[in-house]
Amino acid sequence: MEESVMLGAEGIKKTILHGGTSEKPKFITGTKVTFHFRTQLCNDDRTVIDDSKKAGMPMEMVIGNMFKLDVWESLLMSMHIGEVAEFWCDVIHTGLYPIVAKSLRRIAVGKDPVDWHIHTCGMANMFAYNSLGYDDLDELQKDPQPLIFVMELLKVQLPSEYDRESWALNDEERVKAVPVLHGQGNKLFKQGRYEDATLKYKEAIMCIKNVQTKEKAWEAPWLKLEKMANMLTLNYCQCLLRMEEYYEVIEHTTDIINQHPGAMKAFYLRGKAHMEVWNEAEAKDDFMRVLDLDPGMKKTIKKELAVLKMRMEVKNEEDRLKYKGMFAKIAREEESLELEIPEQTSPVQESPEEAPLEETAEEQTNSMQTTLEQMTSAQSGPEQTPSELLSSDHVIPEHNNFSSTQNVTPEQTTREDATPEQLNAVQILLEQSTSEETSPEHATPEPTCPEQADQDPVSSDSEQTTPAQMTPEYSTPANEP
Numbered sequence: 001m002e003e004s005v006m007l008g009a010e011g012i013k014k015t016i017l018h019g020g021t022s023e024k025p026k027f028i029t030g031t032k033v034t035f036h037f038r039t040q041l042c043n044d045d046r047t048v049i050d051d052s053k054k055a056g057m058p059m060e061m062v063i064g065n066m067f068k069l070d071v072w073e074s075l076l077m078s079m080h081i082g083e084v085a086e087f088w089c090d091v092i093h094t095g096l097y098p099i100v101a102k103s104l105r106r107i108a109v110g111k112d113p114v115d116w117h118i119h120t121c122g123m124a125n126m127f128a129y130n131s132l133g134y135d136d137l138d139e140l141q142k143d144p145q146p147l148i149f150v151m152e153l154l155k156v157q158l159p160s161e162y163d164r165e166s167w168a169l170n171d172e173e174r175v176k177a178v179p180v181l182h183g184q185g186n187k188l189f190k191q192g193r194y195e196d197a198t199l200k201y202k203e204a205i206m207c208i209k210n211v212q213t214k215e216k217a218w219e220a221p222w223l224k225l226e227k228m229a230n231m232l233t234l235n236y237c238q239c240l241l242r243m244e245e246y247y248e249v250i251e252h253t254t255d256i257i258n259q260h261p262g263a264m265k266a267f268y269l270r271g272k273a274h275m276e277v278w279n280e281a282e283a284k285d286d287f288m289r290v291l292d293l294d295p296g297m298k299k300t301i302k303k304e305l306a307v308l309k310m311r312m313e314v315k316n317e318e319d320r321l322k323y324k325g326m327f328a329k330i331a332r333e334e335e336s337l338e339l340e341i342p343e344q345t346s347p348v349q350e351s352p353e354e355a356p357l358e359e360t361a362e363e364q365t366n367s368m369q370t371t372l373e374q375m376t377s378a379q380s381g382p383e384q385t386p387s388e389l390l391s392s393d394h395v396i397p398e399h400n401n402f403s404s405t406q407n408v409t410p411e412q413t414t415r416e417d418a419t420p421e422q423l424n425a426v427q428i429l430l431e432q433s434t435s436e437e438t439s440p441e442h443a444t445p446e447p448t449c450p451e452q453a454d455q456d457p458v459s460s461d462s463e464q465t466t467p468a469q470m471t472p473e474y475s476t477p478a479n480e481p
Contacts, residue, residue, distance in 0.1 A: 010090075020153070033156050035152060038053070041148070065168065071094075089149060098138075175207070175208075178232075195243065202236060208228055233252055250274065257270070268287075283308055284305070284308070
């Protein structure tokens with residue numbers, strides 16, 4: 001292992017971990033180098049921040065293209081092919097590493113290496129935004145510190161040995177490439193090859209942004225490049241509209257509007273994107289803003305507003321039918337559920353014999369019959385019973401309005417000749433019972449049939465009844481003495 005302080009580079013220490021297998025290559029402007037790198041913190045654990053081998057792809061860089069982390073050019077130009085070396089770099093060389101690392105991480109996952117739709121230069125981008133999207137890079141950006149870079153040089157190619165892509169061009173070459181890429185994109189758009197056109201527009205935008213990062217923001221050269229980038233970005237958004245990438249259109253046009261509130265075409269494209277995603281209010285606002293900026297667009301905007309109104313009416317009708325069908329489906333499902341529920345057996349109704357009111361009346365009648373038995377037994381002797389007092393000479397006619405609970409037994413339809421004293425006693429008891437049963441508290445709830453109401457009530461003089469047959473309408477025993 002060899003450790004040395006590199007000549008002409010302050011704040012850098014190199015340690016060779018594995019020597020190269022060939023002579024030191026010749027590095028000139030435009031030379032492309034391919035290498036692996038690993039970035040570590042200078043702490044006891046030597047925490048690894050990034051590792052190209054773990055990402056699965058080596059890094060490529062063109063010498064002389066003013067790479068943001070220019071110290072890497074110095075490190076690589078000191079190496080042989082196949083060499084592995086460790087470089088300690090002071091904080092004066094590592095301040096921009098968080099931004100470079102963000103781009104490298106985006107490339108590793110297949111994203112654009114730079115947020116080209118953000119309109120700031122490199123240094124402004126570092127200080128204007130609170131987060132880079134990675135916690136470790138955010139921490140390193142807030143507190144810059146020395147870093148260790150472990151590099152392995154894999155391949156060196158001279159400019160004539162490879163086909164140069166736009167990212168490998170120098171600034172002058174990039175500026176010259178922009179109109180060529182722009183024209184190719186326009187041609188592809190007219191052919192309906194929108195996805196291919198987006199690739200050309202995007203490549204042109206990235207060329208401009210790479211040059212723009214080296215200019216001071218909002219000065220004349222920067223503003224000239226900004227105007228070119230905005231024009232290409234709007235062309236890119238027109239392709240996205242045809243590809244139905246509406247939310248991406250809204251994102252890019254909003255970035256332009258935030259930086260340049262007078263960009264009429266940005267408002268127009270954003271309004272069309274809002275219309276496609278049913279943002280009616282936002283679309284109207286953007287179209288009206290276009291009229292404010294360019295009254296000559298009145299005819300076009302009137303047409304767009306008519307299309308917007310028609311589309312919203314169609315959508316509202318579709319929603320109405322959809323929700324109507326949904327509610328009908330729910331109703332059918334609820335109805336089917338009700339049909340599936342088994343019918344519950346209705347409670348068995350009590351027979352008239354078990355009705356509480358009839359039971360009460362029967363109990364009262366039985367009580368009177370018991371009293372009668374006691375009285376007749378006291379007067380006639382212990383051998384006499386209520387059935388002996390009744391005979392078959394007098395049969396009580398059955399009335400239609402009697403309750404089904406008042407069935408007459410053979411013992412209750414006749415009586416034997418009784419003494420006048422006994423009959424008087426029975427009459428008194430029956431009159432008392434009748435007065436109690438005809439009171440509102442004991443009234444029978446069953447209504448009288450119309451046929452029964454038309455019949456003349458049987459006279460009390462021609463009717464006789466036993467206590468068990470008694471009703472409120474017929475309460476007087478027959479054959480009074």
